[in-house]
Amino acid sequence: MAKELKELTPRSVSYSQWYQDLVIKADLAENSAVRGCMVIKPYGYAIWEKMQRILDDKFKETGHSNAYFPLFIPKSFLSKEAEHVEGFAKECAVVTHYRLKTNHDGTGVVVDPEAKLEEELIVRPTSETIIWNTYRNWIQSYRDLPILVNQWANVVRWEMRTRLFLRTAEFLWQEGHTAHATKDEAESEARQMLEVYADFAEKYMAMPVVKGVKSASERFAGALDTYTIEGLMQDGKALQSGTSHFLGQNFAKAFDVKYIDKTGKSEYVWATSWGVSTRLMGALIMSHSDDNGLVLPPKLAPIQVVIVPIYKNDEQLKLIDEKISGIVAGLKSLGISVKYDNADNKKPGWKFAEYELKGVPVRLAMGGRDLENNTIEVMRRDKLEKETVSCEGIEAYVKNLLDDIQENIFKKAFDYRTANTVSVDSYDEFKQKIEDGGFILAHWDGTAETEELIKNETKATIRCIPLEGDKTPGVCMVTGKPSAQRVVFARAY
């Protein structure tokens, strides 16, 4: 691949084209032959695997186990919870037949009309219905509760306009589904998982998030409360990055799931569900990357350190190889993932551009003079700053540098968000400010009507009613009616 092929459309020219270029050129994902479905390429998948491993560990630390439920949902299940079917029955892949047969003219295969299913199957858009139908048989008494289960799976929601990672017909996710004896316990679970997501976003993805609760019209279909973490992308748009739902007894009632409590009474079970998806890849990319390519937080980078030799001849390369092998071993012993790229068919300049594009946090380069001086050149991807340091203690130096990069990326994103969060008191000012992007904190009267009006006139939605921060009451910027606290508005992905 020639170097020019790697050049990205600058963000200032077109943010959405920059994003598209970056996802493709950094080998993260691509569109497939199936409309709306993506191929996640090995480099992109390696980042997703890191996310999965960390989240999975957190789920297990908080007492959850993994399980697996069917891909298909009988059509009738979707109708059992009234709001749920409204939200999910619209865009879905429907399996109607279970066999193909050879075409009579020998040109391929056709659907066998005799193999029609009695009841159509829906490819799961989310699994509440099939899971609560299963839980009915798992739960008899309070001793069977809580059930704390998570599933890693693919889901399908038919989407007309898709964008790699951000909105695809098929995506990968995890969905937790828990069952509890009491309302309080279920609510605590939903909040706990919100905290797990927020912690993951901030500590690992280096993406600051606002934690809050959704307004009624933005809730998950079938939930009583939807908690959310909202990130702010570099173009000033919000991205919902994870949600945790308190489902009340809606699904227990829809699927008749009751338990006998300690006093012998029969009660409906309380539920939560919570999920994050490959959409997080989009959030990660858009939070930190620049016109040179990806910027990855070290904690999620598949390769944390790359080392490139710069040499005149084979003899010199051999000396550098020897020197570097000690450094590689030292870095690995500190748990750092490192790649030594001494491939002979690419020039150092090509490699530098490639690893910048792919967001490798630290690049080390060693040439003939470095070899003589026992030094090495260190480049940090986040700031694109170079310095030459001694090979003595380079391992500890790099380890500290990785920590520093992780912090710096977070701080940069945090400062960006701070600079792009404003409080606004009049609707006129709101309409002006919303054009600049960012989060707007404003008072709202709590009605769906006002929310709808604002959305129609400005394309801004209520991202959440924040759980933390200023709780001072005020008056709605549109209607002047009382408002309990400011809420977060933004245009969103």
Add this chain to the structure above:
Amino acid sequence: MAKELKELTPRSVSYSQWYQDLVIKADLAENSAVRGCMVIKPYGYAIWEKMQRILDDKFKETGHSNAYFPLFIPKSFLSKEAEHVEGFAKECAVVTHYRLKTNHDGTGVVVDPEAKLEEELIVRPTSETIIWNTYRNWIQSYRDLPILVNQWANVVRWEMRTRLFLRTAEFLWQEGHTAHATKDEAESEARQMLEVYADFAEKYMAMPVVKGVKSASERFAGALDTYTIEGLMQDGKALQSGTSHFLGQNFAKAFDVKYIDKTGKSEYVWATSWGVSTRLMGALIMSHSDDNGLVLPPKLAPIQVVIVPIYKNDEQLKLIDEKISGIVAGLKSLGISVKYDNADNKKPGWKFAEYELKGVPVRLAMGGRDLENNTIEVMRRDKLEKETVSCEGIEAYVKNLLDDIQENIFKKAFDYRTANTVSVDSYDEFKQKIEDGGFILAHWDGTAETEELIKNETKATIRCIPLEGDKTPGVCMVTGKPSAQRVVFARAY
């Protein structure tokens, strides 16, 4: 759950009922509301996760990366490789529509006839076609090769008669798909992955396997050679446990995937694919378990050691708790997974039966007298043998015991296989011996006709032409024609 509910049908009464009972009662899996699709329960999934982690590490050690390809395959793709379509187009889930709508009478949802797909989508039964369609764009020159990719995914093959783990409509698996510049390299890859599977089966699952190559009629649809590992279950039936396919240039030709070699010539790419599935769970269960429940090899047991206190009162329990907490810490520091079950609502006898059923390799129990004597009771699940040992050095003792159990389980299965493998020279003897089950080594003339005749008359199939062992030529037991070596016959799952 009362104790009698845990009792299994003895293997001697009905092996298949025993299997079904065990899968359900040990909380491994159950049938779902969707015909042929299973729910993998947390305990079963925990075993599968251990398998996944070990296999995934082995794939990465041998240079592979994970990626993800679409769930759906355009119908026309299946027809592109002539043999492949014959093998896979028959039983598959077909998506024909992408939307539901509310029924006009308000009773649920119906398929929206206006949302019919122009081309039907098949839920992947295996991914060669969609992947090779993708590889066409990834491969231009020899520098792009090899591609060494694996995917963990769900697949669907519509099955009329299903059995939990062994044959289900939806199952979980991994499928490796590699692309190579030369025939030799692709063949080596296919063989290498066979070795990876065999090593996993024997070292981790403690299941001895025969490595071999399939006869032409038992090959994967579209392969030039299918390598297989075959295990022998306790009822004398064979279970194909993993396959690795040398695909030649079939898929490259079907999807027009060429590369420019070093001399500038355009050549078709060589391919392999290889996979193991949740079927391995069935193999694991049937290799070792007994009428008391699961017997798990320590390397795959989610809980390796369970500790149960036996106490008269709270005061005594407190003393045991204290004593045990040191042992738990010691075991954990050796990397052993341990559960201390001091739950007050279950009796020790109930717990003993429960952990036997679930196949926990080692059970420790401590009562009042043990506390006085600084001893602990140790029970090994594989032999159901108990002894009382000193608490001094118990951690190392348990660690050695786990190793011993792992070896013993393998040895037992190995001895069983040895005792149930016979060489047979006449077809009459073959027909007699096949009724006893086991592997039969016999000469075969290499023709599909003879193979078919034997299958029709005896229900035995050629499991494989073994790669190792006796290679002496002979004459076919049926036709008397020349045979290059003995092959392995058995009745199979």
